[in-house]
Each structure stands twice: as structure tokens, then as C-alpha cells.
Amino acid sequence: MTMTHPGLPESWGLFIAVIMILASLWLLFSTKVSSTKTGNSPHFQLIHLPIIGKLSRWIMQTPWVLLALKLLMVVFFLTVIVSGLIGTPVPERNFATLLTWNIWWAGLVFSVFLLGSAWCAICPWDALAQWLVRRRLWKRATPNNSLNLRVPRYLNNVWPALIMFIGLTWLELGLGITNNPYATALVALLMVVLATVSLALFKRKAFCQHFCPVGRTIGFYSQLSVTELRPIEAQTCADCKTLDCYHGNDTIEPCPTSLVMGTLQQNSYCTSCGNCTQSCPHDNIAWRLRPPNSEATQGARPRWDEAWFMIGLLALTGFHGLTMMPFWENWMSSLARFIGDSGQLIWSFSIGLMLSITIVGVFYTAMISVSRSLSPSPLDFKRNFSAFAFVSLPLAFSYHMAHNLNHLIREGGGVLAVVINPLGTNTLPLSMMEKHQRHMDMWMPQEVLFAIQSLLIVVGFIMAVQIIRHRANTVFTAETGKKLAILPLLIFVIAMTSFHLWMLMQPMIMRM
Secondary structure (H helix, E strand, O other), X not given: OOOEEOOOOHHHHHHHHHHXXXXXXXXXXXXXXXXXXXXXXXXXXXHHOOOHHHHHHHHHHOHHHHHHHHHHHHHHHHHHHHHHHHOOOOHHHOHHHHHHHHHHHHHHHHHHHHHOOHHHHOOHHHHHHHHHHHOOOOOOOOOOOOOOEOOOHHHOOOHHHHHHHHHHHHHHHHOOHHHOHHHHHHHHHHHHHHHHHHHHHEOOOHHHHHXXXXXXXXXXXXXXXXXXXXXXXXXXXXXXXXXXXXXXXXXXXXXXOOOOHHHOOOOOOOOOOOHHHHHOOOOOEEEEEOOOOXXXXXXXXXXXXXXXXXXXXXXXXXXXXXXXXXXXXXXXXHHHHHHOOOOOOHHHHHHHHHHHHHHHHHHHHHHHHHHHHHOOOOOOHHHHHHHHHHHHHHHHHHHHHHHHHHHHHHHOOOHHHHHHOOOOOOOOOOOHHHHHHHHHOOOOOHHHHHHHHHHHHHHHHHHHHHHHHHHHHHHOOOOOOHHHHHHHHHHHHHHHHHHHHHHHOOOEEOOO
């Protein structure tokens, strides 16, 4: 018997629908806005706060603090490896599967909103790769034991990360590694191997910038974060001649993703590693708060590959939810009978995965094409496509958080027992009574959970509408016909949000 989580009540669905209608009307009847640059958007320096400001600077400017956090994450990571390789095969009793899929992956997305790409600063994959190749715990290695090759042009983009994200989704949901501790450990080890080989071959950290599906997901989501690492005084950076933030110094490594702090406009490739804050001779870099939609609405300028990553992220996020619907297995069984698939239904799943990505991609492409045909001042198709691809970010991010919240709140009750016994020694699979008890012993009341999920969907929709509104005034220079041109984009946002809402209102199968 399969345990399921209840979906959102109809009352919450109606509430979200009303907000969507009101926000859509606001967009259609209020499209004229003043354009501002991201650098001029409202922000607040964290250093002005009495305790948090000093704490944030101390963490980022003190190498041993970040080193201690990395060591802690490496300990957790190695525990995942050992538990997965030699522990119990029962997923809900094993540290590897429970921590990786129910706690880390579910909680990671929420951390991005408040902390941006802070996870990348303490990532155990990168830490182990750096220690193995550089042979230093934190100081700059000279020589750095790398071939320092340039990343080939065909890899100098985020297409590899998107392909790896699709592959990871295939492994996670198609082969079911979320319920296989041994496979979870092997995939985790594979990521370390890829990070190590990349660091040994290429300049700086190509794995973080081009290949890592988790890092690129965090990077794009962090464009909606309320925090950013930026100069305290812009003029100080403008007058700087040494650019230590980019080149590093005698003891600090250069920026791993080749960023210059004085010209930084996007969070996408910042890994929050602390190199710039530690190497800046002017002590001019710190965290600051900002409106969560300021970067996506105004300042970010995506490339063609980045736009497709965002569309792919939207498609894959929705696909994760779709595979946890009770009817998904029946769909796959019907498809398998039709195409003659058997065994684990790998071919059926693969077709379902590619169809999901294709449908979202074709739908967005069609809406961009219609929008251009209705615009009195159309841009090049790629520029239109890339400029409005940002609408997919809040839609994917909000649903991702709402979906993961179910796993985190409803299925996180067994964490303490697994931490105490990470290998799951002398344990049995959860009985139906234990599953029901874990399902009932939630970290918060169910009504509060429903309210938070609904709020996330509402905020995601409103942010997407704001992105259309602001970017329409940049892309469509002529006022005549502008409202008609944004209508296809609004249809895309409404359709994707409605799909996400429909999934949230369905019962969802427990991960474990």
C-alpha cells in the first residue's frame, strides 16, 4: 500500500486563482514603468546591522571559518558515502538516502532565497577536489597542479550542466536511486570525480561554472535571492588597479568563475567562496539585502544557453512533481504496453521525461513567436527568447519550494534516528503504522503548510508578472500594441502556474 500526502484544499486553490486574475489584470492595464538599472535598485548593506553585519563579514573574511564549515560538510558527505556503500539497503533507515533526498535536496532550495549561493562556498564536492588537486587546505597553491587548459568553446556554456541535470533526473526518478543508498553513494562519488578531473584539466573551476547541475541550479535561483555579494562603494572598485577580486593575491585564490566585483550585475556565477572578500585590499566587498526580483526584472542579461537552462529548470521541476502523482505509474504502464516496454519501464520513463521537457520548451517558444508577431517593434528572436526566459525562474523556484516543503515537513521526522544509527544496523523497513505516524507527526500544523505553499505559488506568479512588465518596457520600445504583445507571455505564466497548482492539489506519493 502506498502512502500519499493530501493535496491543497480547494479553498486555497480558489484563493490562488483569484490572485492570479487580479495580478493579470494589473499587468494588462498598467504596463508603463520607469526603467532602472540593477545597480540603482534599493539595497541595504548588512554591515550596518550591529551583530549580523559583523558576523557576516567575519565569516567571509576569515579563512579558517569557511574551512571549518567545509570540513563539517565533508564529514557529512563521507558519512553519506560510507552509509550508502555498507549500510542497510532500506532507504528510510539509511543516512545516505534520507539525508540526501529528504533533507539536503529539499532544504537546499529554501536556503538559496535567504543565502544565495552560500552552499557552493562549502560544497564538499569542490572542497575534496581542491584538496586533492591543489594539495592545500585553503591557501593559494603555486603551482596549482592543474594543466590550466582553456575550456573548449563547445563546453564554455551551461549546456553541459543542463544535460547533467536531465541525466541526474533520469537517475533519480527513472532508475529510482532515491530509494537506493548504494546508488546514491556512487552518484555522490561520481560528482567528486568529475569536479576533481575538471579542476586538474581546466583553468579555475570549470566544473562549478559549466558542468555542475546543482551549482547552476543554485546560481540561477540565486538571482531571486534577497542577498547579494557586492561592492560597498562602487567608486572604490572603479578606481581599483589591481583587481585582486579577479586575480587573487599571494595567499588567496582568484575568483573561481572569473568575475570582477566592480562590474558584477548577476548572482548567477558567484559561488560565495569568499576569495574576493579576503583578497580585496580596500575591504570593500560585503553582503547586502535587496528586493528578490530586482535582478531578474532589470539587470540580468542571459545568453541563449542560459535561457534554455531556465526553461529546462522549469520543465524538470514540474516533471519531478508529475512523477509523484498516484496516476503516473498507470500512465507509464499504459505507455509501456503501447511501445512494448518491460522491466523497469526505462524506455517509457525516458519518453515521458523528454516529452515533458519538449512540451514546455515548444510552448514557450510558440508564445515568444506569437508575441514577436504582435509586437510593433520586434527584436531578434534569440534576444526576445532570452530576455523573457526569466519568467520561468520564479515559476520554477516557487513550485520547487512548495513541492519540497511537503517532503521536508512530512517526511523529515525520522532524521534523529538515522543520525544516531547512520548505517541502519539491525533495522527493518518502516511499517505502515510507522509511515502513518511519521506522516502525522509533522514539523508544523497542516494548515500552516498549506498556507505557506499557497503563498509561495502566489509570490512566484506575481514575480513572473513583474518580470514581464519590466522587460516588456525594454524589449517593446513602442507603446502601441505593447499590451497585445505581452498577452502570449501572460498566457504562458498562467498556464504553467495553473499546472503547478493542479499538481499541488493532488495527493502526492511519499518519497520513502
